[in-house]
Amino acid sequence: MSGWCKQWLWGGLLLAGTVTALAAEPVVVPEGNFEHPVLLDRERRTEWVASFRVDARPVNREDYAAFVEAHPHWRRSAVAGLFHDGGYLRGWSSDVTPDGAPEAPVVQVSWYAARAYCEAQGGTLPSLVQWEYLVDLRRRLNGLSDEDYANAVFAWYGEQRPAAFEDRALGLSGFIGPVNEWLEDYQLLLANGDRVDFGGGSCGDTGRLILRYDSAHYATLLRYQMRSNHAPETTASNLGFRCVYP
Amino acid sequence: MKQMMKMMALGASVSALAALVGCSQAGPMATAGEFEIEGKVYGMPKAEVFREDYRGDAVVGDTMTASPHLAKLDYAGNKTHQVRLDTLSQKVEVAPGVSYTAWTFGGSVPGPVLHVREGDRVVFTMKNRSDEAVLVSEPGKGAAPFYRQMSDNPYQKPEAAISPMPHSMDFHSGTVAADDKWRSISPGETVQFEWVANYPGVYMYHCGTSSVLMHTAMGQYGAVVVSPKEGYPTEADHEYVITQSEFYLQQVGESYIYDHQAAMANNPSHVTFNGHVSALMDQPLRAKKGDRVRLYVLNAGPNGTSSFHVIGAIFDRVWYEGNLENEWRGMQTVLLGASNGAVMEFIVPEDGLYKLVDHEFHDAERGAAGALIAAPAQ
Ligand SMILES: [Cu+2]
Numbered sequence: 001m002s003g004w005c006k007q008w009l010w011g012g013l014l015l016a017g018t019v020t021a022l023a024a025e026p027v028v029v030p031e032g033n034f035e036h037p038v039l040l041d042r043e044r045r046t047e048w049v050a051s052f053r054v055d056a057r058p059v060n061r062e063d064y065a066a067f068v069e070a071h072p073h074w075r076r077s078a079v080a081g082l083f084h085d086g087g088y089l090r091g092w093s094s095d096v097t098p099d100g101a102p103e104a105p106v107v108q109v110s111w112y113a114a115r116a117y118c119e120a121q122g123g124t125l126p127s128l129v130q131w132e133y134l135v136d137l138r139r140r141l142n143g144l145s146d147e148d149y150a151n152a153v154f155a156w157y158g159e160q161r162p163a164a165f166e167d168r169a170l171g172l173s174g175f176i177g178p179v180n181e182w183l184e185d186y187q188l189l190l191a192n193g194d195r196v197d198f199g200g201g202s203c204g205d206t207g208r209l210i211l212r213y214d215s216a217h218y219a220t221l222l223r224y225q226m227r228s229n230h231a232p233e234t235t236a237s238n239l240g241f242r243c244v245y246p
Numbered sequence: 247m248k249q250m251m252k253m254m255a256l257g258a259s260v261s262a263l264a265a266l267v268g269c270s271q272a273g274p275m276a277t278a279g280e281f282e283i284e285g286k287v288y289g290m291p292k293a294e295v296f297r298e299d300y301r302g303d304a305v306v307g308d309t310m311t312a313s314p315h316l317a318k319l320d321y322a323g324n325k326t327h328q329v330r331l332d333t334l335s336q337k338v339e340v341a342p343g344v345s346y347t348a349w350t351f352g353g354s355v356p357g358p359v360l361h362v363r364e365g366d367r368v369v370f371t372m373k374n375r376s377d378e379a380v381l382v383s384e385p386g387k388g389a390a391p392f393y394r395q396m397s398d399n400p401y402q403k404p405e406a407a408i409s410p411m412p413h414s415m416d417f418h419s420g421t422v423a424a425d426d427k428w429r430s431i432s433p434g435e436t437v438q439f440e441w442v443a444n445y446p447g448v449y450m451y452h453c454g455t456s457s458v459l460m461h462t463a464m465g466q467y468g469a470v471v472v473s474p475k476e477g478y479p480t481e482a483d484h485e486y487v488i489t490q491s492e493f494y495l496q497q498v499g500e501s502y503i504y505d506h507q508a509a510m511a512n513n514p515s516h517v518t519f520n521g522h523v524s525a526l527m528d529q530p531l532r533a534k535k536g537d538r539v540r541l542y543v544l545n546a547g548p549n550g551t552s553s554f555h556v557i558g559a560i561f562d563r564v565w566y567e568g569n570l571e572n573e574w575r576g577m578q579t580v581l582l583g584a585s586n587g588a589v590m591e592f593i594v595p596e597d598g599l600y601k602l603v604d605h606e607f608h609d610a611e612r613g614a615a616g617a618l619i620a621a622p623a624q
Contacts, residue, residue: 086297087434151496155503158409158464159347207457215506218457225456229412229430236433237377238410 026053034133055242058105061098083112087235105240111232118243125184141169146216153219182241286444293439305352306330309361312395313520314486335409338402346502348465355521357468377410377433416454419470446474447568448587462548482540491546517614526616547584553605559592
């Protein structure tokens with residue numbers, strides 16, 4: 001982190017008298033079982049997820065500015081065209097000056113860029129299983145009903161209203177709002193657009209691939225399908241990321 | 247099948263056609279892969295996806311109108327239409343006090359009505375602007391008539407909103423490979439492709455991005471009217487477009503959001519003509535006694551059927567799906583499944599009030615009702 005950036009961050013913390021902006025210490029996630037809500041390979045599957053550490057919040061604009069300062073080839077003016085679709089950090093007023101609030105999640109970053117950032121921090125992007133396991137774990141630990149969860153997802157996709165529930169158990173923020181987040185293997189299973197088979201793609205209804213045809217599973221499917229519409233070079237104003245560490 | 251395929255270099259056949267009808271407009275442009283069967287053109291060029299810094303009108307095209315209006319086709323023969331219809335998030339009202347953040351084409355639900363003639367070509371451009379706050383009220387110069395009609399009658403009280411999602415466009419009026427033309431684009435991307443209006447009719451367009459039930463229930467649909475090459479055999483005094491659709495909304499806190507359980511159970515909160523329970527009550531259709539009224543009716547669903555009926559009238563002629571060859575006479579009610587359309591005509595028998603209803607009355611009770619008032623011209 002660059003000097004001015006660090007100063008700003010610490011200054012902000014002192015002024016606000018809070019430590020919520022301090023994402024330096026990743027959250028330790030306990031191991032556990034994950035039941036796949038979407039039958040990506042047509043198999044019903046439950047798998048064991050080992051303990052890992054994860055950023056408490058999505059990477060923010062301040063963090064990302066420090067990254068591009070330290071890694072000039074990821075600056076907007078220098079980044080290889082291969083690694084983005086033309087919209088990379090589009091709103092930034094200069095190579096190292098983010099748009100919007102510094103503490104807001106960074107967006108308009110491609111999968112390539114997000115990976116490079118995490119690598120520079122000694123981490124990786126979360127796997128789909130790790131990320132969805134966290135969503136599920138937070139639901140269980142915070143006693144969120146299926147209905148409340150589904151409504152939070154639908155409300156967010158409709159209104160861009162940050163999901164109103166607080167994670168008291170793990171202290172993680174984000175996930176469902178304010179942005180969608182890149183995953184390491186976001187397209188691994190729903191490869192090639194939303195095609196699992198010929199039933200996907202345009203006008204495809206892959207609803208048959210969820211474990212139960214209820215609202216909560218449909219809400220989750222929506223997220224899986226949205227991811228599958230991205231290419232690794234996609235940059236979107238609603239797409240950020242966070243990192244995980246062993 | 248094979249022997250029916252009459253493939254030919256299209257350039258020749260199209261220019262011959264243009265010469266035949268004395269069309270001064272630019273006719274459809276043929277590209278290398280195109281071929282023709284029974285006068286219908288297939289084999290469109292590949293869609294293109296790109297980024298553009300476009301901040302202009304979300305609806306561009308001189309035959310794009312707001313329901314229930316239908317643009318007059320003021321040209322002879324065939325034409326290539328340059329049409330833009332951007333996808334935007336927009337807060338719209340569907341019933342008094344019931345507004346939700348809709349996913350829209352062009353900022354209204356249903357989206358604008360596109361009118362073309364059988365054989366016309368449409369070069370279509372759509373930017374996914376779901377991540378921009380775009381308000382459809384201040385049209386630029388040369389904007390579609392849609393804008394004036396929307397500002398004259400802002401019955402959905404539209405407000406700009408942001409709700410970034412991948413979206414796509416699926417024109418039932420086009421005959422193309424869907425995995426190419428109807429592909430999904432992310433916020434900030436633009437897709438461009440063409441199609442030829444091979445068949446006359448009243449067609450649905452909608453977003454086909456999975457989960458397609460939610461995308462259509464959120465408001466992404468509208469009507470394309472393709473008039474037969476030679477027109478209908480009757481002379482209509484009034485032409486109106488009506489799109490029936492269902493909304494599945496539930497109140498959560500202060501706002502209304504999509505209710506998936508209700509959508510799965512086909513239990514709509516509201517069923518509307520032209521996107522608002524009062525759209526055709528507050529602004530009834532108008533006619534005079536003795537007039538022939540032509541209705542272009544589309545049932546956009548996404549789930550329900552419509553038993554469309556005009557109380558006090560009998561449909562003198564009905565062209566199911568708008569095709570001249572599908573003519574029915576003397577119909578009391580026309581059954582439209584989800585995504586079916588029909589052109590219906592009736593003679594206004596005398597001055598008075600004629601209710602338009604979905605005769606599946608549980609849907610009429612949820613808003614699928616409107617009015618036509620027959621009165622002497624003022
Ligand atoms: Cu859509």
